[in-house]
Each structure stands twice: as structure tokens, then as C-alpha cells.
Amino acid sequence: MPFLGTAFFQRDVVEVARDLVGTELVWHGCSGIIVETEAYAAEGDPACHTATRPSAREFMKSRPPGSAYVYFNYGMYWLFNLLVKGGERDGLILVRALDPRRGIEVMQQRRQREKLHELCSGPGKLAVALAIDGKHHGTPMTGRQRPAGCGLRASATTTEHEVLCDVRVGISQATDFPWRFLAKDNGHVSVRHGRVKKVA
DNA sequence: GGGTTGATGTTC
DNA sequence: AACATCAACCCG
Numbered sequence: 001m002p003f004l005g006t007a008f009f010q011r012d013v014v015e016v017a018r019d020l021v022g023t024e025l026v027w028h029g030c031s032g033i034i035v036e037t038e039a040y041a042a043e044g045d046p047a048c049h050t051a052t053r054p055s056a057r058e059f060m061k062s063r064p065p066g067s068a069y070v071y072f073n074y075g076m077y078w079l080f081n082l083l084v085k086g087g088e089r090d091g092l093i094l095v096r097a098l099d100p101r102r103g104i105e106v107m108q109q110r111r112q113r114e115k116l117h118e119l120c121s122g123p124g125k126l127a128v129a130l131a132i133d134g135k136h137h138g139t140p141m142t143g144r145q146r147p148a149g150c151g152l153r154a155s156a157t158t159t160e161h162e163v164l165c166d167v168r169v170g171i172s173q174a175t176d177f178p179w180r181f182l183a184k185d186n187g188h189v190s191v192r193h194g195r196v197k198k199v200a
Numbered sequence: 201g202g203g204t205t206g207a208t209g210t211t212c
Numbered sequence: 213a214a215c216a217t218c219a220a221c222c223c224g
Binding site: 205 | 214215217218220221222223
């Protein structure tokens with residue numbers, strides 16, 4: 001299966017967030033199927049970093065679609081996002097959970113956990129499992145600059161997952177935007193949830 | 201199980 | 213001061 005190209009990230013940020021569910025995030029010998037994402041829109045979304053952070057606006061302006069946007073939160077956790085621009089709505093997509101596939105032993109060591117569903121079932125957890133931190137901010141995940149060991153792959157299971165949508169987790173602004181997407185009945189989704197609906 | 205709380209540091 | 217979190221702890 002081929003890696004996703006830059007064009008995948010040149011579409012509406014909410015559509016891309018939905019479509020990422022079921023793809024495989026490949027990261028330096030480790031990988032997992034993305035089972036949960038959230039979209040944040042650069043315009044008209046008070047929960048997006050662009051609403052409050054000049055550095056986020058500068059990132060959006062200067063980096064190509066498909067770039068990793070990595071930031072530190074709550075004093076302890078790195079969160080991994082992907083830059084979307086050039087479509088109907090630009091924005092950032094938070095990758096919130098993975099169903100682990102490759103490099104499981106390494107991820108178990110980094111997380112100090114054995115059970116598969118505890119490895120990547122949350123945005124902070126998956127960054128620990130994949131050893132993602134601030135030095136990866138700006139990494140191009142598509143195109144010619146993409147590191148050989150990193151990327152998004154359309155997996156065989158991409159079309160097998162039924163995708164649900166929900167409100168976003170852990171925010172205090174625009175709490176009613178239904179821009180969280182998750183794979184139905186997947187045990188690796190992070191636990192909290194609001195009102196889940198089917199997606200077309 | 202479910203709710204609560206403390207740990208921790210960057211950004212504005 | 214707020215924060216796109218997590219795990220340990222309580223209670224039952």
C-alpha cells in the first residue's frame with residue numbers, strides 16, 4: 001500500500017480528519033492504525049491554536065500541507081497533529097489514538113505497559129509510544145522531504161472501519177462542534193465520549 | 201467502574 | 213492563567 005501524498009491534506013480539514021481514520025501512521029519502525037482524530041479549523045474555531053497562538057498562525061502560513069505540528073501540553077505530554085491547507089477549510093488534525101501494528105515491543109517498553117489497548121489509546125500515550133517530541137515539530141509526513149521511516153499509509157483495513165463522529169474532547173471552547181472521528185467498536189479509542197453519531 | 205486530583209512546563 | 217492529558221487514588 002502506498003504512502004498518502006500531499007494532495008490528501010489539501011482538502012477540507014474536517015473531511016481529512018474523517019478520512020484519516022483507518023489509515024496507518026508509520027513512525028520509525030513503529031506503526032498503528034489511526035482510530036481517533038479531531039479536526040481544528042484555522043478560521044472560525046475558537047478551540048484551534050490559531051485562535052490564540054501567533055506561532056500556530058505562522059506555522060500554518062509557512063509550512064506545507066502534511067507537516068507534523070507537535071506541541072507540549074499540560075506540562076507532560078506531546079501531542080501530534082497534521083497540517084491541512086489548500087482546500088475548503090484549513091486547519092490542524094489531532095491524532096488521538098492508534099491500534100498498534102508494528103514495533104509493539106518497543107512501544108510496550110516506552111509506555112511501561114504490556115496491554116495493547118494501553119499503548120496508544122490517547123494523544124499523550126501515542127506520543128510516548130512512538131517517542132514523538134518537540135524535535136519532530138515540522139516533520140513533513142508527505143512529499144519528497146518525508147523521512148523514509150515516516151508517513152501515512154492507506155491500509156487494507158481503511159475501508160473496513162465504520163467511522164463515527166462525536167464532539168471534541170478536553171476543550172472548553174466550541175465544545176459542540178462534532179469534529180471528533182473514531183472507528184466504531186475499536187478498543188484502542190481513548191475512553192471519554194459524548195454523543196456518538198454515525199458518519200456517512 | 202466512575203469521579204476526583206496532583207504532576208508538570210510552555211505560551212501568551 | 214490556561215491548557216487538544218494521564219494515572220493513581222478514592223469510593224463503593
